[in-house]
Amino acid sequence: MTSGATPDATAVDSSLSSVEAYRAAILAAITPLAPASLELAAAEGCVLAEDVTAAVALPSFDNSGMDGYAVRAADVAGAAEDSPVTLPVTGEVAAGDIGAHRLAPGTAIRIMTGAQLPAEADAVVPVEWTDGGAARVAIRRAAEHGNAVRYAGGDATEGETLLTAGTRMRPMQIAVAASAGRSAVTVRPRPRVVVLSTGDELTEPGSPLVPGRIWDSNSYMIAAAAREAGAIAYRRSGVPDDPKGVLPALEEQLAHADLLITTGGVSMGGEHDAVKAALRELGTVTFRKVAMQPGMPQGFGVIGQGGAGGVGAERGVPIFTLPGNPVSAYVSFQMFVRPAIAALQGADDLSLPSVRATLTGPVRSPSGRRSYLRAVLDGSKVTPLSGQGSHQIAYLGRANALIVVPEWETRLPADDEVEVLVLP
Ligand code: AMP
Ligand code: MG
Numbered sequence: 001m002t003s004g005a006t007p008d009a010t011a012v013d014s015s016l017s018s019v020e021a022y023r024a025a026i027l028a029a030i031t032p033l034a035p036a037s038l039e040l041a042a043a044e045g046c047v048l049a050e051d052v053t054a055a056v057a058l059p060s061f062d063n064s065g066m067d068g069y070a071v072r073a074a075d076v077a078g079a080a081e082d083s084p085v086t087l088p089v090t091g092e093v094a095a096g097d098i099g100a101h102r103l104a105p106g107t108a109i110r111i112m113t114g115a116q117l118p119a120e121a122d123a124v125v126p127v128e129w130t131d132g133g134a135a136r137v138a139i140r141r142a143a144e145h146g147n148a149v150r151y152a153g154g155d156a157t158e159g160e161t162l163l164t165a166g167t168r169m170r171p172m173q174i175a176v177a178a179s180a181g182r183s184a185v186t187v188r189p190r191p192r193v194v195v196l197s198t199g200d201e202l203t204e205p206g207s208p209l210v211p212g213r214i215w216d217s218n219s220y221m222i223a224a225a226a227r228e229a230g231a232i233a234y235r236r237s238g239v240p241d242d243p244k245g246v247l248p249a250l251e252e253q254l255a256h257a258d259l260l261i262t263t264g265g266v267s268m269g270g271e272h273d274a275v276k277a278a279l280r281e282l283g284t285v286t287f288r289k290v291a292m293q294p295g296m297p298q299g300f301g302v303i304g305q306g307g308a309g310g311v312g313a314e315r316g317v318p319i320f321t322l323p324g325n326p327v328s329a330y331v332s333f334q335m336f337v338r339p340a341i342a343a344l345q346g347a348d349d350l351s352l353p354s355v356r357a358t359l360t361g362p363v364r365s366p367s368g369r370r371s372y373l374r375a376v377l378d379g380s381k382v383t384p385l386s387g388q389g390s391h392q393i394a395y396l397g398r399a400n401a402l403i404v405v406p407e408w409e410t411r412l413p414a415d416d417e418v419e420v421l422v423l424p
Contacts, residue, residue: 016291017298018407019335019370025286026300026336031315032346033188033258040178043169045230046187047345052163055181057153062117063095065148069108069130069137070121073145084131084138093118108137117149124148156180168230168349191258191344193226195219196249198239198265198275199324217393218263218329222322225333228424229341229350231259239274241265246278254304254317258344261337264324266299275321279303285319291407293369294328294390298336318344325390331372331402334423352402352421357382359416365405375420377401382420399423 017025035049064070071087079085092110093101101118103109108125109118117124122145129141156162162176169177169187177185197219205215219235226233234256239249246265253260265275266287276299279285285301299321320337322329334352342350360383365371374385374395384403385395404419405412412418 015288016368017288019290019292022288022290022298022300023336023339026318026340027343029300029302030318030340030343033191033344035186035188037184037186038189039184040174040182043177043185043187044171044174046169046185046189047347048163048165048167048169048173048185049188049346050165050186051161052177052180052182052185054156054158054160054162057158058155058179059150059152062152063150064111064113064115064117064124065150066124066126067112068110068124068126068128068148069139070103070111070118071108071123071125071139071143072103072105072121073123073143073147075106075108076123076125076139077142079129079139079142081140084140086136086138089133089135089137091118108139110134110137122146122149166347168345168347188345188347191231191341192256193223193231193233193259193261193341194253194257195222195226195233195235195261195263196239196246196253197222197235197237197263198241198246200241202238202264204237217326218322218324221326221330222261222263222333222337225330225424226259226261226337226341229338230345231341241274243274243277243281246274247281250278250282250303250319257317259337259340260303260317260319261322261333262319263322263329266297266321266323275299279319279321283316285321287321291369292331292335293366293371294325295323295332295335295372296328296369297323298332300336323390326393327374327396328390330396334402334421335372352423354404355420355422356380356417357401357420359384359403359412359414359418361414362411363403363405363418364411365409367410368407370407371405372402372421373405374399375401375403377420377422382418 076085087108090107093115094112095114103118103121123143125139125143131138197216201213202216203213216237219237223233223235262275283303285299287299289296290298302316302318305316322332338350358381360381363384376383387395402421
């Protein structure tokens with residue numbers, strides 16, 4: 001879809017696409033964002049574009065795994081509950097102490113967790129096995145060679161690959177990079193997503209409603225869903241149902257966005273299809289029917305290639321035109337936009353987790369279309385919610401999962417086992 005784009009190439013593919021075919025076409029058209037070096041704190045949620053290796057062995061020195069006493073194992077070999085071994089305590093080494101400590105035979109050095117093991121010590125006796133003495137310590141249990149010692153390189157060897165390109169930087173991976181001495185990492189950044197809701201009926205929540213108008217929920221919902229998927233999201237609401245309003249609104253965002261999402265204005269053949277009309281001017285967007293419910297009418301393309309809008313526009317900006325009905329927009333986002341956000345980061349880790357569960361009640365689905373029914377998943381049971389209309393937002397707020405009813409099923413009885421997608 002990216003190549004050979006000509007203006008005015010907006011197309012209508014009238015055949016019914018499967019969910020998989022549509023998703024594959026989207027992912028094939030997405031070019032991952034250029035990698036950038038980001039300071040570690042800013043890299044959270046981004047996807048590594050390089051391998052991270054250990055700059056030094058981890059740990060880089062032998063150290064104590066417990067608070068206790070550094071000893072020679074041979075000196076405490078005879079220690080037992082009823083015959084403790086008593087050793088003079090000749091010093092103390094704390095975590096961070098960089099002094100050179102040496103353990104003389106027949107003595108002990110007090111040592112803290114993470115402190116360097118003194119030269120010639122080969123074991124640590126945990127403080128719990130002793131009387132905790134300061135000048136002399138009575139040891140009630142033998143410690144074997146290496147007891148409570150964390151050896152240099154025991155965690156990772158110098159140069160070892162700790163994180164591979166393509167890994168998302170979650171808190172654990174941030175910790176690994178920091179432990180490996182990295183203050184910055186090369187990552188594909190969080191995509192900047194701009195959400196535009198179109199429709200003359202839209203009113204900002206907080207403003208009074210007059211008959212014929214509704215409060216805009218889509219722009220808030222989709223921006224929140226994009227953030228939840230790791231993007232940086234902005235919303236622009238209430239774009240009028242008029243190509244003359246939609247076109248400049250889209251053009252204005254091309255320079256700032258890595259991904260554009262519109263909602264509304266793409267119903268099949270309506271004369272108010274402002275988004276469709278505006279997109280004819282901007283690039284290749286294909287409108288299709290996808291064999292699913294909700295969310296049958298879908299549009300995706302790449303617009304603004306070749307410079308319109310400056311930064312980022314050379315490669316084009318992917319755009320999703322989501323249906324206006326909130327439930328359709330939501331389900332479409334989870335099925336198609338979420339994986340696209342991952343693809344912009346060079347990753348494929350954002351598909352919704354799928355589990356099997358038992359239906360607590362019967363469900364229906366149109367023939368030839370895959371239904372995604374809002375539901376409450378509770379352990380191994382899943383309850384379909386009533387009110388599955390695409391405009392029925394009240395039940396959306398209770399759902400934590402989507403029941404998947406395959407294309408070839410029109411009804412499933414209670415107690416059937418079904419696939420369930422867990423909502424984020
Ligand atoms: P459309 O796709 O523009 O034909 O809209 C389909 C339905 O979704 C209509 O009932 C619209 O009023 C509704 N709708 C469109 N945009 C929004 C929005 N941003 N928030 C809530 N409902 C919307
Ligand atoms: Mg509309």
